[in-house]
Amino acid sequence: MTHFVINIKNLTKNYETVAGVVPVLKGIDLSVSSGEFLAIMGASGSGKSTLMNILGCLDTPSGGIYELNGTDIQSLDKNSLASFRNSMIGFIFQGFNLLPRMSIIDNIALPLVYAGIPKEERIERARIMLEKVGLGLYGSYRPNQISGGQQQRVAIARALINRPKLILADEPTGNLDTKTSEEIMTLFSDLNTQEGITIILITHENNIAQYAQSIVHIHDGKIDFREPTNRMEERIK
Amino acid sequence: MIWSMLHEALEAMIANRMRSFLTMLGMMIGVGAVIIMSAIGAGAQEAVKQSIASMGSNLFIVLSGSTTSGGARMGSGATPTLTIGDAEAIAELPSIAEVAPIASGMAQVIYGSNNWSTTIMGSTPNILTVRNWTMESGYSFTDADVRGATRVALIGKTVAENLFGDENPVGKMIRIKQSPYQVVGVLALKGQSLDGRDQDDTIIVPVTTAQHKLFGSQFQGTVRLIMAQAVSADQMNEAENQMTELLRQRHHIRDNKENDFSIRNLAAMAASAADTAKVMSLMLGAIASISLLVGGIGIMNIMLVSVTERTREIGIRVAIGAHERDILLQFLLEALMISIFGSMIGILLGVGGAFIAENFLSMSVIFTSQSILTAFGVAATIGIFFGFYPARKAAKMEPIDALRFQ
Ligand SMILES: Nc1ncnc2c1ncn2[C@@H]1O[C@H](COP(=O)(O)OP(=O)(O)OP(=O)(O)O)[C@@H](O)[C@H]1O
Numbered sequence: 001m002t003h004f005v006i007n008i009k010n011l012t013k014n015y016e017t018v019a020g021v022v023p024v025l026k027g028i029d030l031s032v033s034s035g036e037f038l039a040i041m042g043a044s045g046s047g048k049s050t051l052m053n054i055l056g057c058l059d060t061p062s063g064g065i066y067e068l069n070g071t072d073i074q075s076l077d078k079n080s081l082a083s084f085r086n087s088m089i090g091f092i093f094q095g096f097n098l099l100p101r102m103s104i105i106d107n108i109a110l111p112l113v114y115a116g117i118p119k120e121e122r123i124e125r126a127r128i129m130l131e132k133v134g135l136g137l138y139g140s141y142r143p144n145q146i147s148g149g150q151q152q153r154v155a156i157a158r159a160l161i162n163r164p165k166l167i168l169a170d171e172p173t174g175n176l177d178t179k180t181s182e183e184i185m186t187l188f189s190d191l192n193t194q195e196g197i198t199i200i201l202i203t204h205e206n207n208i209a210q211y212a213q214s215i216v217h218i219h220d221g222k223i224d225f226r227e228p229t230n231r232m233e234e235r236i237k
Numbered sequence: 238m239i240w241s242m243l244h245e246a247l248e249a250m251i252a253n254r255m256r257s258f259l260t261m262l263g264m265m266i267g268v269g270a271v272i273i274m275s276a277i278g279a280g281a282q283e284a285v286k287q288s289i290a291s292m293g294s295n296l297f298i299v300l301s302g303s304t305t306s307g308g309a310r311m312g313s314g315a316t317p318t319l320t321i322g323d324a325e326a327i328a329e330l331p332s333i334a335e336v337a338p339i340a341s342g343m344a345q346v347i348y349g350s351n352n353w354s355t356t357i358m359g360s361t362p363n364i365l366t367v368r369n370w371t372m373e374s375g376y377s378f379t380d381a382d383v384r385g386a387t388r389v390a391l392i393g394k395t396v397a398e399n400l401f402g403d404e405n406p407v408g409k410m411i412r413i414k415q416s417p418y419q420v421v422g423v424l425a426l427k428g429q430s431l432d433g434r435d436q437d438d439t440i441i442v443p444v445t446t447a448q449h450k451l452f453g454s455q456f457q458g459t460v461r462l463i464m465a466q467a468v469s470a471d472q473m474n475e476a477e478n479q480m481t482e483l484l485r486q487r488h489h490i491r492d493n494k495e496n497d498f499s500i501r502n503l504a505a506m507a508a509s510a511a512d513t514a515k516v517m518s519l520m521l522g523a524i525a526s527i528s529l530l531v532g533g534i535g536i537m538n539i540m541l542v543s544v545t546e547r548t549r550e551i552g553i554r555v556a557i558g559a560h561e562r563d564i565l566l567q568f569l570l571e572a573l574m575i576s577i578f579g580s581m582i583g584i585l586l587g588v589g590g591a592f593i594a595e596n597f598l599s600m601s602v603i604f605t606s607q608s609i610l611t612a613f614g615v616a617a618t619i620g621i622f623f624g625f626y627p628a629r630k631a632a633k634m635e636p637i638d639a640l641r642f643q
């Protein structure tokens with residue numbers, strides 16, 4: 001039997017607005033097994049980010065079941081959710097979301113501060129991570145002193161630092177040019193193939209989605225269909 | 238953890254230098270004001286205490302003329318009615334320990350080429366006991382001098398300095414109203430009285446000398462006032478009643494007539510002066526505390542702005558695993574740091590301000606390490622108290638709302 005990292009049954013999300021209750025997710029069933037690389041595609045407003053935020057324990061569903069690594073998320077309180085995010089999940093956002101006042105190395109080490117890891121170890125691990133994303137020389141820079149592609153690498157290093165089981169990336173290449181996007185995607189697929197990290201990624205671009213193993217298409221709050229990609233073939237081309 | 242948070246709080250403070258400084262300014266002024274005000278208040282209280290001690294204890298002043306008619310004073314001491322005989326009779330009362338009659342006036346005093354205008358008090362040697370006055374050098378005149386109305390004088394420190402400078406006055410001859418007097422002693426330093434007069438700017442001569450030789454036309458055998466000292470603090474009421482009865486008898490005042498003298502209880506006046514000084518120093522403290530409170534509100538205001546401005550930062554921190562208490566602590570530390578830095582500078586300002594008040598405005602100030610510690614403690618408490626609400630607001634944010642914030 002396959003071990004699922006994510007197990008979702010009939011998940012719904014409604015937003016309360018002045019105009020009334022707006023259903024955004026209308027019953028999602030989704031299982032993601034350990035080591036999988038999944039892309040989510042769909043029209044703007046179809047509910048991709050909403051789903052991603054729930055997967056990342058940043059938002060709570062209105063109904064249905066969400067199990068992450070065997071734990072029912074709805075049974076956790078705010079603090080347990082914070083610990084869960086800290087140790088299980090790495091986030092990567094379209095807008096990078098680095099803290100502008102901190103150096104690159106401190107940005108990368110920040111999740112370890114909240115994990116209660118002593119300073120020497122934090123800095124040591126952050127340095128290793130920085131090397132891994134190819135930015136070894138930039139540790140003391142501030143986020144506004146490096147390019148967008150470099151910032152996204154820093155964000156990836158920060159997402160990876162506490163050795164998460166799951167990486168969630170919401171349009172990570174949305175602000176980057178084609179060449180830089182390809183470099184970032186290569187980094188993702190290496191992480192997936194070499195370290196077996198589970199990755200879920202939202203994108204609007206088909207060639208980006210092709211780096212994944214399969215694509216889930218979302219339409220109007222529901223899963224339309226799920227198809228495999230031919231990753232190996234793409235690479236040979 | 239706490240170190241990296243302190244470090245971050247410091248960086249946040251430095252990143253917003255101007256704003257942090259302005260916020261701190263509130264605390265600086267507040268703490269500085271509390272320290273200056275309490276130092277001045279304590280100084281004033283101490284000055285009053287010293288004046289009271291220098292006055293002599295359990296004292297009455299008996300003046301010529303009636304005190305009140307419907308609350309208003311009727312020129313006490315205007316028409317002299319008291320005599321040395323009255324003073325001697327009062328001294329016989331069981332509740333009275335010592336009595337000194339005083340006939341006083343202003344006069345020009347000359348020594349060599351120096352001259353000085355001062356108060357001349359004609360009295361008896363008892364005045365030294367009554368006023369708790371000691372001799373710095375020389376000796377007091379005696380009862381024999383009083384009987385003989387000799388021309389001898391005791392001079393106060395201020396007079397001695399102005400007439401003699403560094404010279405030793407004892408044994409020297411001075412001229413008061415053209416007549417020669419021998420200085421037999423110099424009075425020890427006494428300082429200011431409750432109403433701010435220099436008590437050392439005076440000369441004491443025998444009362445008879447003053448009556449007959451100095452101010453003869455004015456007194457004609459009477460004295461301006463009589464100082465009387467009760468045997469103890471709890472005999473004060475007794476003494477006042479006995480004196481009133483005695484003087485009414487001696488002055489032949491009928492039952493339906495008002496007194497032609499008045500008795501003032503200096504102990505009661507001293508007590509009320511001490512109370513006034515205490516109330517004043519409390520008021521100063523209260524006013525200063527208000528500025529401290531305003532400083533605290535300034536911190537709260539700026540922290541609320543800061544929390545709103547950094548909503549996105551809070552969202553990012555929470556997304557990567559910050560707990561509620563991490564965020565709470567972070568903002569609380571920032572508020573605390575501003576208030577503590579502010580109050581440290583405020584302490585320096587306060588000490589400096591009090592130094593200026595003491596040396597350039599010649600106010601008496603007293604520092605207690607207690608007042609400094611209290612100001613510091615209160616400032617830290619204010620930092621926590623006014624920092625808590627904004628910090629809690631930050632900590633309670635939902636991660637998704639914080640991240641979506643533009
Ligand atoms: N806080 C909210 N309150 C009300 N409606 C919301 C809220 N957040 C999202 N929605 C609505 O939910 C729908 C889905 O939004 P979502 O951000 O998930 O779309 P998306 O698929 O990620 O789109 P895009 O590709 O443009 O990022 C949208 O119609 C949006 O208006």
Ligand SMILES: [Mg+2]
Nearest residue numbers: 048049050170
């Ligand atoms: Mg989206």
